[in-house]
Amino acid sequence: MNRLHKIAINLVFLLTTCIAFAQEKIIIKNTDDITQDATAYVLNKVQNANSIKGSHFFFEKGVYHFYPDKGLEKFCYISNHKDVFVKTAFPLIGKKNIVINGGGSTFIFHGKMIPFLVEDGNNIKIKNVEIDWATSFHSEGKVIDKDLKEHTFDVKFSEEYPYEIRNEQVYFIKEYYEHNLGQTILFDEKRRAVAFNTEISTPISTKQKGTVQYQIESINYKYTQDRKDLTLRKIGLKDRIKVKEIKPGVLRFYNHKKALPPIGSILTTKGAQGENRVAPALRIKNTDSFLCQNVTIFNAGGMGLIAENSSNITLTNLVITPSKGKVVSTTADATHFVGCRGKIEIRNSFFENQLDDAVNIHGTYQEVVNVEGKHTLGIRMGHHQQEGFIIGKENDTIGLVRLDDSFSPYQTLTIATIKVINSRYQLITFKEEIPAVIKSGDLIENLSAYPEVVIEKNTFRGNRARGLLLSTPKKTLVKDNYFHTEMEAILIPVESGKWFESGSQSNLTIVGNIFEDCNHGGHSRGLIRLVTDDDNQNYAFSNITIENNIFKSFDNLILEIANTDGLKFIGNTILKTETFPMLYPDNPAFRIKSSRDIIFHNNDYKGNASQIIQKDVTIGELSFQ
């Protein structure tokens, strides 16, 4: 073989290699026949995308509509959502090395669709796109009048929110969807944020007890039932609130339980809890390496992003904000992570006006039902929004937990296999024998499925509920963020009885953040709050550092600490604002119980609290510095 021949062979090899590894580029053109309903066209391209070499989808800048009629349908168990059939044009399922580059386009979805459905993927990137729906999953109207004597109030809805009144109940009619009044909260139009002290007026109590019952008590169940599931929860409740149309677009609300809402405030409604989370914008499951960059989400029937059992998720320049003068963006959390591992990074993002938390990161507790043989446990999902969730995979370390005794597992086991029997019940087989001490009602959590977290340079504002909910023992950094939230800016919980969200936060650093008038919704809570719902003195949290932050607050309570072993509060500045009247002037600045090794050092307190630190007997000498 001569030299030329050799070079030729090498060239051929090189070319073949390049082609083999080159990501296929698919350009979607901004033409009428595509944009008017891009669903079938895009779906076909996505389903045929090369899953080995990978595919780069590039959309010419434009407005693309997606309708469900020709969308791929898939049933999804989605954590913290209703389990639903949804339709999508982007089933990124079992795909590798995919880039969806919107090229600055706007994607308008119609009805119960999931814009991006990512499952069993690897290296998936979604970039440069705005996501909105033709009709929103919520409705909003302005409070224009009230009658103190009759205790009624009137709300005006614009033509954007068609409704129908059936038997004194209002139903907001959307494209392919409708919602009843359900969950409500007030917004302040000027501040473009949840209204101050909304909790005295909302949520509206739509239901009340007092049905006529006959022989209901004769129905007994052999096994534990979730009385809050979508069937059983109806029992014993009837409609409380009644509405009447005063003139087209104006509804009068009768039989409201709480204080009348202020005139000028915006009443937002999204339908019944459990029924109203049907179409998150991004659903990520069993996926490794996911990037979301320069994406704007204006609305969603649920969360902006829900990630489950995935690893290494990066969100950068993700914007969640209302569209077209509305006050509400997504109808649930901006982002939510369940059972994720590796690293979660959220940077340079802006989450505002969504109807639930900005970020929630946790694992799951599942309940032990029975022992099936030496190695197998029957376990049960506690919450109906965790139906179908699979806690882990082979070789993951499962902790057996009895929260009455300790927040830490009393023993660990290694997963061999998991067999899903139904949405509530699974059989988990372990490599080791099940310990004899186990009993039904014990919990399991996956110790292998907690992520490291970096949340840096983001803005969290205007939304209902919390900023961050953190429940991972791994290294967590919350740095240089801005918070203006209705409830706690940062909540560190251990919660087992209602949501079954696991994870005892440790190794957390909160540094360089600005907290401005958080927790203005009406609750008496700390802006940062470490709390367990188990009334004991065990330690749940450790190695917490809160350093060099600025707390600007209209009210007193800054930090609540419970069940914590080791917390440093150093170099922080606390300032009093006049944005709102104080709600709880008797509160201290710091409330501490069942904790040890709590250090205050080098802080600058310019607040109003007459008592700086309030603590229980478990804590020894402690001075604010």
Next chain:
Amino acid sequence: MNRLHKIAINLVFLLTTCIAFAQEKIIIKNTDDITQDATAYVLNKVQNANSIKGSHFFFEKGVYHFYPDKGLEKFCYISNHKDVFVKTAFPLIGKKNIVINGGGSTFIFHGKMIPFLVEDGNNIKIKNVEIDWATSFHSEGKVIDKDLKEHTFDVKFSEEYPYEIRNEQVYFIKEYYEHNLGQTILFDEKRRAVAFNTEISTPISTKQKGTVQYQIESINYKYTQDRKDLTLRKIGLKDRIKVKEIKPGVLRFYNHKKALPPIGSILTTKGAQGENRVAPALRIKNTDSFLCQNVTIFNAGGMGLIAENSSNITLTNLVITPSKGKVVSTTADATHFVGCRGKIEIRNSFFENQLDDAVNIHGTYQEVVNVEGKHTLGIRMGHHQQEGFIIGKENDTIGLVRLDDSFSPYQTLTIATIKVINSRYQLITFKEEIPAVIKSGDLIENLSAYPEVVIEKNTFRGNRARGLLLSTPKKTLVKDNYFHTEMEAILIPVESGKWFESGSQSNLTIVGNIFEDCNHGGHSRGLIRLVTDDDNQNYAFSNITIENNIFKSFDNLILEIANTDGLKFIGNTILKTETFPMLYPDNPAFRIKSSRDIIFHNNDYKGNASQIIQKDVTIGELSFQ
């Protein structure tokens, strides 16, 4: 090798062969730890059943309970049912050569379970078992009083039917389930059958028009929507009927639209149409060779048996009857067959008091939406209870139908592949090119998926609706059966606009049957009725023979014929009964339109009709003989 050695080797071979082909026998013991909830135990055995050699499950005689809590969950698109997640202990999926022999046992199911879920099977037999539910999917109470002035009536429900009244609406609460009033009909307790002339009192109109609407008309859809689907159908309707508890167990019904029901009659209720068919007793799909023998079904939340896309189904000694003094058995059809082929045989069976037809055999029409390339059609399911139905398989012959022009296909095509996009929309690729004349709105039907039928020596009585609905062009024999049904004993339809059930019956012989006081519910219809819902003079039905039957009827109309080319009515006896007063004394005995080649011969008419035959101009000379 000596002779003994050879014999030994042969023996070993023989034994091995026998073992290899012997069906494994699995005995389920009647012990407390199994029978109290047999679900997990049986499920495990069924899932591990040998699918090649086959398995014979034998239950020791006893009462076995099955609970959903540990049942296998599966989502099922079920034709003519709600598409649901159901649980089962018998997922006979992808199995061959299975016998389930109940050994005379009773299986009691709890909640939304499918007792036997048979899919993708071959040679499946279910024998010697009684199927019931712990709490029924319907409710029934006795009309005990009425007030003519206030137009109210009172119904007493026994302790077996717990209920709750929420905002003047009654909800019947079951184990794991509830139903509202929804669909209702009266039964006659003494006759153990649907009440005479029930149609003047029922169904109760639970809904009425007259909602307050705002901007609803602004919601426009790009594509055709099914306004009867479970979301859109709510628009424009509110509750009409109101109930009030007079004393425990006794409900007064206000605002009833029709005549008050007779005192002493039994009001049965099963919840809203579309929501109330969630758990048929036997679900058979994509299965060849299914036998059901000596099986009794006392109740089901839906049909007794629903078979789809299956072939060679034999039902023998199948009994469908109410349990424990109830008047209702299954809440929908006794049996129903969609897109089946081969042979359907129903013999020596007894179907009574179910809330819909005894037997319905048909194919499906699907609507042409668009042409996608030379060989591919986008098609759409017309009815929401056909969602997910796949019309055929490779090499099946599909007919293109335009019913305005003809009941017969204008062209046929051969299926290559079917791609399911969503529950309403599929892409069917054909081996031939799509003809240019096709247009959206045309229908397709599968000409390969019609069965031969034998229905012999059965009793059909006491139920709501029809006896037989037949829509197959293949040879069909209806012989030696007894009919006592609320509507037509035998309905031969072509129906495209509502249910999208295809098939123009031909080659039908109805011989040796007794029809006794059928169609007593109140409609003016023939006991046997050939009818199309397309108002044209084309021929849909041919080669029909009705011979040597006995019609005993309180009313005049015996036979209605339309769009028929060739019908012989020979050797039949028509007798007048005094069971009920006549409802339509002016009706003829025979009504014929748009037909030809109709022959009456050798019949014995002892009825009351002053006009024997009423016919339109399409038919020439015709005399009753």
